[in-house]
Amino acid sequence: MTDVRVVENATCTFCGCVCDDIILTVEGDRITQAKNACTLGKAWFTEHTIEDRPVALVDGREAALQEAVEAAARILVESRFPVIYGLSDTTCEAQREAVAIADYIGANIDTTTSVCHGPSGIAFQGVGESTATLGEIKNRADLVIYWGGNPAEAHPRHFTRYSVTPKGMFVPRGRKDRTVVLVDVRRTPSARAADIFIQVKPGKDFEVLWALRALVKGRPVPSFIEEETGVPLATLQDLVERMKNCRYGVLFFGMGLTMTRGRHFNSGALLALVTDLNEYTHFVAKPVRGHGNVTGADNVLSWQTGFPFAVNFSRGFPRFNPGEFTTVDLLARGEADAALIIASDPASNFPRPAIEHLRRIPVIALDPKPTYTTDIAKVAFTTATYGINVAGTVYRMDDVPIYLRPAFPSPYPSDEEVLRAIKVRVCELLDIPLPNGKHH
Amino acid sequence: MGEKMLLIAGRSTKQGVSLNVGKHSPEYQEVVTTLEMNPDDMARLGLKDGDRVRLRSKVGEVIVRCKARKPDDLPSGVAFLPFGPASTQLMGGDTAATGMPLSKNIEVEVEPVDSDQ
Numbered sequence: 001m002t003d004v005r006v007v008e009n010a011t012c013t014f015c016g017c018v019c020d021d022i023i024l025t026v027e028g029d030r031i032t033q034a035k036n037a038c039t040l041g042k043a044w045f046t047e048h049t050i051e052d053r054p055v056a057l058v059d060g061r062e063a064a065l066q067e068a069v070e071a072a073a074r075i076l077v078e079s080r081f082p083v084i085y086g087l088s089d090t091t092c093e094a095q096r097e098a099v100a101i102a103d104y105i106g107a108n109i110d111t112t113t114s115v116c117h118g119p120s121g122i123a124f125q126g127v128g129e130s131t132a133t134l135g136e137i138k139n140r141a142d143l144v145i146y147w148g149g150n151p152a153e154a155h156p157r158h159f160t161r162y163s164v165t166p167k168g169m170f171v172p173r174g175r176k177d178r179t180v181v182l183v184d185v186r187r188t189p190s191a192r193a194a195d196i197f198i199q200v201k202p203g204k205d206f207e208v209l210w211a212l213r214a215l216v217k218g219r220p221v222p223s224f225i226e227e228e229t230g231v232p233l234a235t236l237q238d239l240v241e242r243m244k245n246c247r248y249g250v251l252f253f254g255m256g257l258t259m260t261r262g263r264h265f266n267s268g269a270l271l272a273l274v275t276d277l278n279e280y281t282h283f284v285a286k287p288v289r290g291h292g293n294v295t296g297a298d299n300v301l302s303w304q305t306g307f308p309f310a311v312n313f314s315r316g317f318p319r320f321n322p323g324e325f326t327t328v329d330l331l332a333r334g335e336a337d338a339a340l341i342i343a344s345d346p347a348s349n350f351p352r353p354a355i356e357h358l359r360r361i362p363v364i365a366l367d368p369k370p371t372y373t374t375d376i377a378k379v380a381f382t383t384a385t386y387g388i389n390v391a392g393t394v395y396r397m398d399d400v401p402i403y404l405r406p407a408f409p410s411p412y413p414s415d416e417e418v419l420r421a422i423k424v425r426v427c428e429l430l431d432i433p434l435p436n437g438k439h440h
Numbered sequence: 441m442g443e444k445m446l447l448i449a450g451r452s453t454k455q456g457v458s459l460n461v462g463k464h465s466p467e468y469q470e471v472v473t474t475l476e477m478n479p480d481d482m483a484r485l486g487l488k489d490g491d492r493v494r495l496r497s498k499v500g501e502v503i504v505r506c507k508a509r510k511p512d513d514l515p516s517g518v519a520f521l522p523f524g525p526a527s528t529q530l531m532g533g534d535t536a537a538t539g540m541p542l543s544k545n546i547e548v549e550v551e552p553v554d555s556d557q
Contacts, residue, residue: 014456039453043460114539122538154451186448186520187513202446202518202545255450259543263536290451310539326539348463348525351541352500353533371463372525 002028007407012037013089013292013387014044016397017155017162026407031388038156045407048388051369055412057380065381065413065421072340072364072379073425076105079338079362081314085327086344088112088294090366090415091392091404095293095300097419098342104426106314108336111297112344113309114326117287119258121298121308122322123267130274132250132284134161134398139168140282143246145181147270148205148256149288152190158288159193163252170247179242183208184256198239201230206262208236209269215240216276249283255290289397292387296395331357340364340422341373342415343383348372364422366415381418384410392416442551443485447495448520448544449527463525472524477550478516479508485552492553495521497530497546503553519550 007024012034024045025033034045056068063071076082084102087095088111102109113121137144144163151158159165164180171177182194183205191197200208208229211221215236226232243249251274257266270285277283289295298308305311307320323329327346330336331354338361347355347363348371358376365377374380384390389410395401413421427434458467475493487493493506504526514520521527523543530548531541 014460040456040460043457047460110539115541115543118539150450153453154456156453186515186518187510189453199515202448256544258540259449260545261542263538263540322539323535323537326535328533328539328541329535329537332533345463349523349528351531351533352529354541355528369462 007405009405010407011387011394011402011404012041012044013394013404014040015155015292016289016295017157018292018394018396018402019157019161020402024407029408031407040156045388048385050410050412051382053370053382055382057377059378065418068379068381069418069421069425072422073429075338075362075364075378076101076107076340076422077426077429081330081336082107082338082340083327083330083336084109084340084342085346086112086342087297088116088291089343089386090293091386091390091394092293092296092300092401093392094342094386094415094419095297096304097416097423098340099301099304101340101419101423101426102311102313104423104430104432106316107340108312108314108325108327108330109301109305110311110325110327111294111301111309112291113294113298114322115328115349116255116290116294117258117267118309118322118326119264120253120267120287122264123271126264127268127271128275129271130278130284131286132398133400134163134286134396135400137250137284137286138162138166140170140248141168141250142171142177143179143181143242143249145183145249145251146190146194146288147183147251147253149252149254150184150188150190151252151288152188152193154254154290155288158252163250164193179246181239181242196239198231198235201228203261204229205257205260206266206269209266209273211236212240212243213269213273213276216244216273216280243277243283244280246281249277249281251283251285252288253285254288286398293394295397295399296393296401299395299399328354336361338362338364341377342366342419345371345373347376366418368412382412383415383418384412386415390414390416442494442496442549443481445481445548445550446518447497447527447530447546447548448518449523449546450520450544452522455522455524468524472522473502473504473526474522475504475506476509476514476520477506478514478518479511480516481519481550482506482508485550487552494551494553495530496549496551497532499532500529502526502529519548
């Protein structure tokens with residue numbers, strides 16, 4: 001008979017909400033129920049299987065773990081411009097090992113942030129961020145605005161756990177005490193949760209944000225703003241009054257700003273608007289983050305290198321330069337001559353010119369499941385899934401660290417274990433003593 | 441003859457759920473190759489649900505199947521494709537020195553594909 005266990009307070013790492021109140025029913029090596037999880041979380045847990053794959057493949061043939069580690073370490077040591085990329089779906093402990101490898105071999109290290117909220121990261125550096133935790137927003141926010149995001153489909157529990165329906169200390173009636181606004185170019189399922197839906201013409205977010213800034217400052221905005229952006233002036237004036245007169249406002253923003261023309265200028269305009277609003281009331285801004293530990297990747301890279309993404313160690317010290325050291329660019333320009341990809345699938349998700357270069361260079365891939373990237377990898381490791389099989393730390397989208405409670409062990413090694421083994425072998429090949437010596 | 445439209449690539453619930461089944465699963469492959477369109481645009485192009493269309497951008501082209509959304513949900517001239525290996529074929533590699541390729545509001549030509557092709 002299969003052993004049935006219940007795991008309480010399990011953490012779902014599918015998206016940046018990192019809900020840590022999931023109750024799992026585990027039967028052997030299958031999760032049969034995931035109570036409290038959303039549609040995406042239920043699929044994350046119940047579709048999880050221990051893959052019937054070798055622990056590693058080298059040139060497409062089955063290999064022992066140590067053989068694959070050796071092959072990976074040699075590729076990295078022998079390359080002149082290695083790039084390390086991904087990292088948003090693994091633990092902070094694994095991310096730290098990846099940074100160490102980058103440091104030892106003088107690699108470029110970048111995360112999926114660069115094709116997510118990387119432009120917002122640039123905007124934070126330029127404008128600043130008036131921030132808050134989701135707990136603070138739950139307890140205080142009486143005006144909640146989502147801009148260029150579709151949480152109903154991408155972060156289903158964002159509304160119910162943090163920002164729209166929960167009752168809070170200063171919003172005791174929950175949903176009734178909050179006004180919810182959605183700004184987007186299309187009427188997504190998220191519009192159903194909003195009191196006000198504002199439809200912007202595609203590519204006109206910056207113009208709308210700048211008009212709002214003008215209105216907040218009491219400057220005139222011409223009526224042709226409607227023709228330009230699709231939003232009537234009266235709608236903007238109404239929104240400005242609501243923003244200035246709320247007690248605690250929050251602007252959540254998504255890929256609708258960062259993946260469109262203007263990119264960091266769009267995010268920067270939104271952050272500047274929030275700064276302006278703090279002349280009148282308390283207002284905060286938060287990017288809504290996709291992957292389970294993409295926020296951790298930003299944090300780990302920041303505390304290890306000083307920069308959140310697009311970091312290059314080729315001169316022996318970290319340098320930061322989006323456009324130069326971001327992975328899409330250096331692949332599309334044909335610069336990298338080897339790639340170590342952890343827990344992400346650039347061979348599917350990158351633009352075509354970048355994928356074409358990735359196919360030309362030796363790729364080392366770590367992933368629990370077969371992906372387009374493991375398909376083209378010279379060395380492919382099957383790793384255990386973080387949160388389900390592996391413990392460790394992840395950061396929720398509001399930079400709150402949460403510790404994982406795995407449901408059951410995996411026969412495969414964790415990303416952290418594989419990366420540490422590669423690091424140790426790289427150091428041996430380069431004759432670099434490890435700091436504490438214990439892994440040597 | 442095709443028409444110029446703006447393509448938005450983004451997440452959807454079905455895309456997220458099928459992603460967990462696996463990138464090579466039929467469920468995921470179907471989701472990421474189903475284009476959502478404004479019904480008036482579809483009628484003008486002589487398209488019905490399930491028909492094949494060719495999307496062509498400056499850098500590449502893909503053939504996907506189309507499906508109508510309510511006209512209020514998706515304005516005329518805008519189409520939506522769940523983010524995945526099909527949408528990325530249409531993305532250029534230029535990031536304007538930011539690291540971010542344009543993944544939304546991609547200018548594409550939408551053209552019906554004859555069923556015998």
